[in-house]
Amino acid sequence: MNPWVGFAAVAAVSVMTVVISVFGLRISRTTGDFYVASRTVRPWWNASAIGGEYLSAASFLGVAGLVLVSGVDGLWFPIGYTAGYLMLLLFVAAPMRRSGAYTVPDFAEARLASRPARGATSVLVIVVSWLYIVPQLHGASLTLRIATGLPSWVGAAVVTLVVCISVVAGGMRSITFAQAFQFWLKLTAIAVPVVFALLVLGNTGQPITAGGSVFEQAMNTAEDPSTYRNVSLTFSLLLGTLGLPHVLVRFYTNPDGGSARRTTLIVLALLGLFYLFPTIYGVLGRLYVPQLAASGASDATVLLLPGALVDGAAGTLLSALVIAGAFAAFLSTTSGLLVSSAGVISQDVFDGGVLGFRTGALVSAVIPFALALMTESLGLAGSVGLVFAFTASTIAPLLLLGIWWRGLTDAGAVAGMAAGGTLCGAAVLSAAVLDLPAGPAAELLAQPAAWTVPVAFSVMIIVSRLTPRRKPAAVSAILVRLHMPERSGRSGRSGRSDRSTSSRRNGG
Amino acid sequence: MSDADKPARVRVTAPRSKATVAPARFPVAREVAEHSAVGDVFVRSLMRAQLRLALVVAGGFVLVLLSVPLLLAVFPVLADLSVLTIPVSWLILGALIYPFMCLCAWLFIRNAGRNESRYRDLVDGR
Numbered sequence: 001m002n003p004w005v006g007f008a009a010v011a012a013v014s015v016m017t018v019v020i021s022v023f024g025l026r027i028s029r030t031t032g033d034f035y036v037a038s039r040t041v042r043p044w045w046n047a048s049a050i051g052g053e054y055l056s057a058a059s060f061l062g063v064a065g066l067v068l069v070s071g072v073d074g075l076w077f078p079i080g081y082t083a084g085y086l087m088l089l090l091f092v093a094a095p096m097r098r099s100g101a102y103t104v105p106d107f108a109e110a111r112l113a114s115r116p117a118r119g120a121t122s123v124l125v126i127v128v129s130w131l132y133i134v135p136q137l138h139g140a141s142l143t144l145r146i147a148t149g150l151p152s153w154v155g156a157a158v159v160t161l162v163v164c165i166s167v168v169a170g171g172m173r174s175i176t177f178a179q180a181f182q183f184w185l186k187l188t189a190i191a192v193p194v195v196f197a198l199l200v201l202g203n204t205g206q207p208i209t210a211g212g213s214v215f216e217q218a219m220n221t222a223e224d225p226s227t228y229r230n231v232s233l234t235f236s237l238l239l240g241t242l243g244l245p246h247v248l249v250r251f252y253t254n255p256d257g258g259s260a261r262r263t264t265l266i267v268l269a270l271l272g273l274f275y276l277f278p279t280i281y282g283v284l285g286r287l288y289v290p291q292l293a294a295s296g297a298s299d300a301t302v303l304l305l306p307g308a309l310v311d312g313a314a315g316t317l318l319s320a321l322v323i324a325g326a327f328a329a330f331l332s333t334t335s336g337l338l339v340s341s342a343g344v345i346s347q348d349v350f351d352g353g354v355l356g357f358r359t360g361a362l363v364s365a366v367i368p369f370a371l372a373l374m375t376e377s378l379g380l381a382g383s384v385g386l387v388f389a390f391t392a393s394t395i396a397p398l399l400l401l402g403i404w405w406r407g408l409t410d411a412g413a414v415a416g417m418a419a420g421g422t423l424c425g426a427a428v429l430s431a432a433v434l435d436l437p438a439g440p441a442a443e444l445l446a447q448p449a450a451w452t453v454p455v456a457f458s459v460m461i462i463v464s465r466l467t468p469r470r471k472p473a474a475v476s477a478i479l480v481r482l483h484m485p486e487r488s489g490r491s492g493r494s495g496r497s498d499r500s501t502s503s504r505r506n507g508g
Numbered sequence: 509m510s511d512a513d514k515p516a517r518v519r520v521t522a523p524r525s526k527a528t529v530a531p532a533r534f535p536v537a538r539e540v541a542e543h544s545a546v547g548d549v550f551v552r553s554l555m556r557a558q559l560r561l562a563l564v565v566a567g568g569f570v571l572v573l574l575s576v577p578l579l580l581a582v583f584p585v586l587a588d589l590s591v592l593t594i595p596v597s598w599l600i601l602g603a604l605i606y607p608f609m610c611l612c613a614w615l616f617i618r619n620a621g622r623n624e625s626r627y628r629d630l631v632d633g634r
Contacts, residue, residue: 072598072602075598075601076601079573079601079605082609083573086566086609086612086613089613089616089617090562090565090616091562091566094620230577234573258621261620261621262617264613265614265617268606268613269606269610271606272607272609272610276603279602404555404559479551479555483551483555483558484551484554484627485625485627485628
């Protein structure tokens with residue numbers, strides 16, 4: 001591949017991202033603008049922004065790679081990624097918006113009336129953001145290495161730098177515009193090349209599915225996953241989405257609970273549309289670039305397939321387009337994570353002002369960058385999946401029980417998050433270090449969500465039951481606030497959820 | 509009702525957030541309903557209705573999702589069905605499951621909205 005094509009694509013996306021953020025800076029004036037775009041973002045914009053932020057390296061590159069190596073079993077990943085939003089809609093979206101908090105720790109403190117619970121949640125949010133940025137940077141390294149032949153660290157450095165500039169300059173409002181733009185860029189970048197390639201294949205009479213044989217299990221190069229693995233993985237993706245800090249922060253930018261729900265419906269449709277395309281890449285890749293599976297570079301399927309199928313200048317242009325789309329994926333997810341982590345650092349370490357936010361953003365960019373340089377990518381979809389398992393075992397139980405169960409106490413929440421987080425982290429680390437022979441023990445450690453999530457829930461419930469006196473006195477008032485509809489369906493721009501509520505004795 | 513006999517008002521926003529606090533703009537009847545024993549019953553029943561709805565939709569979705577590999581395992585004949593050489597399992601898991609998710613979401617939003625307007629009617633005394 002001509003390295004200049006890669007340079008041009010990466011430079012174009014980076015410059016556009018920075019320009020949009022600087023443009024956004026002019027219209028973001030208050031602290032509220034900076035953090036949550038003052039809650040005036042409309043559902044379509046917001047849904048595009050959520051999609052833009054959510055479709056990370058794992059979605060853009062990883063899904064096609066998985067379909068390439070494991071066939072129909074690879075399809076469970078995008079289903080889990082999308083269905084996570086269904087769960088978010090059902091259990092979290094509207095109450096979360098009505099809670100009126102900016103961040104997950106804000107929610108923990110408001111719901112549990114406890115500073116220690118806030119502290120524990122803050123630490124988790126920061127850890128999750130950093131862990132999730134690392135695979136994005138790995139993806140950037142891979143993309144830039146393939147596109148331009150530059151050493152791996154350059155890709156990670158470019159993403160870190162661009163994201164730092166746009167987050168520090170613009171905050172959340174400009175990020176909303178940038179993210180919404182990036183969703184449509186990503187969709188175009190992944191759809192146009194594959195549609196073009198399909199047309200070319202159809203016209204020249206080359207096989208597309210080879211009479212259906214591409215779908216056969218015999219074409220899989222990865223060993224077939226066990227049922228336990230599929231179940232545990234789907235479970236962690238379903239619940240893990242609830243706990244992703246950069247996803248939650250987006251819901252605070254809806255004007256009210258009802259629009260938070262409508263936004264989520266649009267997100268589901270956008271994600272479903274998007275995931276058709278990586279699947280097609282994976283299927284075509286099984287026929288035309290099977291050598292990638294053998295060389296362990298299956299994550300590069302999306303990047304290399306257009307060039308392999310379409311010759312000449314058209315092929316070069318299409319390759320530039322997918323490279324640009326992949327870069328947009330790294331930039332948008334990383335900046336979303338950076339915003340949420342910086343928001344938490346700013347509020348908990350500094351005084352919550354704009355300067356603290358910017359300092360937090362710098363810190364949260366530099367540390368994952370160092371981690372990315374020290375580690376090797378293990379397959380993008382896999383490493384992102386582990387982050388989902390971690391949030392499903394920690395933040396998801398806090399949100400679900402906090403929203404739907406009166407009995408949750410701060411002691412219970414902290415104990416449950418500690419138990420879930422420790423077990424999940426220890427399982428994943430020991431699976432990596434011990435390198436057990438394939439078998440039930442190795443599976444339980446490598447995909448821990450199926451048992452760590454129930455443990456986290458149980459610990460939260462049991463400890464809360466043991467400490468009933470720690471229930472906040474105003475728990476009823478807090479739950480009223482989470483579940484009460486805004487005054488009338490569509491208005492609600494005036495801060496219904498921000499209003500003050502009388503305190504009173506705890507009724508239950 | 510004079511100011512003196514009202515209980516002291518305490519804000520339950522996250523104290524460290526910089527959320528702007530708009531004054532309440534609600535009818536007195538509603539305000540009272542929210543903070544009485546009756547109001548508490550209303551809110552509890554709203555919560556129960558919303559939770560039941562969410563669990564039913566989530567359960568239905570997961571059931572349909574799990575039935576795909578299950579049916580394929582029980583009736584291997586289904587695995588041989590295909591449309592334009594694409595096997596049905598790929599067609600369902602790769603494409604059709606997404607519109608189904610949107611359908612679930614749409615049903616939930618419609619019914620959650622209904623639960624809420626029923627609650628609103630109760631509280632506003634209509």
